[in-house]
Amino acid sequence: MDTATAATALSDATRQWMIEWGFNPDQPAATGQYQDTPLIRAARNGDATITLELLALGPQACALNHRNMDGTNALWAAVVANSLDVAEQLLAAGIDIDNLNDNGASVLMYASSSGKAPWVQYLLEAGADSSAETLDGFTALDLAANIHCLKLLKAAR
Structure with missing residues (x-):
């Protein structure tokens, strides 16, 4: 779906939400503060309804794999928000589960x-790839903050 068609496919509620967050509803893939897209903002808010509507525009129109600043x-934003619904939607849409941020860390x-x-x-x-390493050579196993995470990651080896 091209951007012009995508923008007209958005509901009035989503268009209003985008305006409230400083986004242009006619450009659903455009970035705002911190180089976040509306999709990243919706995920960070744990808003499954808006996320689903943006994903329905298609991967290019919603900038599915866009990386912020x-x-x-x-x-990553969905995990920070503890929003399983949003994470499931993003994974079903094909988001990169192994995206590495600027420090080489994965979600x-x-x-x-x-x-x-x-x-x-x-x-x-x-x-998710449990063998990925940060720029400093650390894996998710190396970074485990508690025994539960450590056991899960050891079992995944």
């Missing part, structure tokens, strides 16, 4: 280092 994508590494064991398990089950 830190190099993180919408999946699995973030979840592990934050002690978010349920997310570690979820991401591993979804196919």
